Amino acid sequence: MTGDDTMWRALAGGQGGVLLTAQAGEGGWTRPRLRRLLGRCGWARIQPGAWLEPGRAMGVRQWLWLHQLLRPVLVVSHWAAAMLHGVETRVERVDFIAPPGAACAAVRSGVVHRLPLGEDEVTTVAGLRTTTVARTMADLLRTGPRDDALVAVDSALGWRHGTGVEQRGARRPPLVPLDAIGRALTAAPELRGARTAAWWLAMADPRSGSPAETVARLRMRDAGLCPETQVPLVSPVTGRRVYPDFLFRAQGLVVEVEGYEWHGTRVQHQRDVLRFNDLATCPEVRRILRFTTADVYRRPEGMIRDIRQALAVRRGPPAVVSPGPSPG
Structure with missing residues (x-):
């Protein structure tokens, strides 16, 4: 293992195992030589300009890191944000919110939602910029399906065994109060599905155990x-x-x-x-x-x-x- 490879691994370790060629090339390597060296060290090429650390598998979290590194305007949202917060869900998907009108191409294996998003509705989880729990639950209720959305909402409201990057299976307290989700819904009543979402929220039960x-x-x-x-x-x-x-x-x-x-x-x-x-x-x-x-x-x-x-x-x-x- 070279000194450069050690440095690259340290950088990728804080990015879900993802490394951009632009980051690795800061040591003065030419791109062709850099590609050969990364290949010899066992790095897997995800797409042009992006690599995966040796021994890593490409999962949802890695896709989130890849797209957010390439397009910092993207904010992790919906099902992907729920996963990061440790909410129990039956859906595993790559989701982002991009500001309306922002120049941003579609992401691989995921969805980009064009929605308004306030700075107070954004937080950071394990280095990734993501929607807050309240905004995440509001988005899930607006887009459905009902059963899957309420599974997530009940999990966020109740005492559960966490599944996110910070809980790691330990029993964790409620992530958000019910009224915070309600405020997140009423903050944007013009968004599609807001009325149905409020009706579904009334069906939530924080006492649900699973x-x-x-x-x-x-x-x-x-x-x-x-x-x-x-x-x-x-x-x-x-x-x-x-x-x-x-x-x-x-x-x-x-x-x-x-x-x-x-x-x-x-x-x-x-x-x-x-x-x-x-x-x-x-x-x-x-x-x-x-x-x-x-x-x-x-x-x-x-x-x-x-x-x-x-x-x-x-x-x-x-x-x-x-x-x-x-x-x-």
């Missing part, structure tokens, strides 16, 4: 079912507090959405068993239905059918029901 819970709540809402969410109940046996995902209080029906990640270890599995037993002893609970993430995403009709049937049954002796895996 993307699957958000989608399950929306499926129930679409079916005319409106349970309480994350209601604190106390087990009279152990005295422990437990929060069911959804509670139909009048019928004593609890609906639980089970994500696979919660059962990855023996400790997590034991914790879930204790929680389930505590929930079954609560006087408000007469029946429990449990659904998997796959049920919510792939078989929502079956989930709604089972809930309707359980709600229609007259109250009898307390029972706990855990449907087995659905076929397919």
Whole structure:
């Protein structure tokens, strides 16, 4: 490894592994010789004038760095900004906002939105200029789709396990208050989709514990079912507090959405068993239905059918029901 290569790696390390030929050439190398040297050192050519550090894979973050280095006017936005902020989403895409009228070509594998953007709506995350959390959520609500946008909004509003460059899986506090997203929407009421976005924002629930819970709540809402969410109940046996995902209080029906990640270890599995037993002893609970993430995403009709049937049954002796895996 040459001294120049060490310097290039240090520079690229702060840019997602991306290096521009113009940056590397500051040492006086001619472009042909520079290309040969970078190739011999294992750098991968992304496109003319841009290289990827050896050992790096080209992902969304690398594309963001590449385009922002080449076109500083671009601001990371929408789904890409949500990813940088550590918001849980079901969409992975390269997004930027460019000022209306700015001379800027289309970006590779992504979208450039021509939208007005105030300086107070821009922040920096891991070196990249990106829209603030409030503006990001407002943009997602304006452009949809509804379910994906509300998955992101619920994640930003609630206590979650972070996924961004600064959280790295640690439990993080809410990223933004609800009224801040509302202000970001009302700041530009003339933008397309603003009215629908305000309606969707009213469906947000910061108590939602996962993307699957958000989608399950929306499926129930679409079916005319409106349970309480994350209601604190106390087990009279152990005295422990437990929060069911959804509670139909009048019928004593609890609906639980089970994500696979919660059962990855023996400790997590034991914790879930204790929680389930505590929930079954609560006087408000007469029946429990449990659904998997796959049920919510792939078989929502079956989930709604089972809930309707359980709600229609007259109250009898307390029972706990855990449907087995659905076929397919």
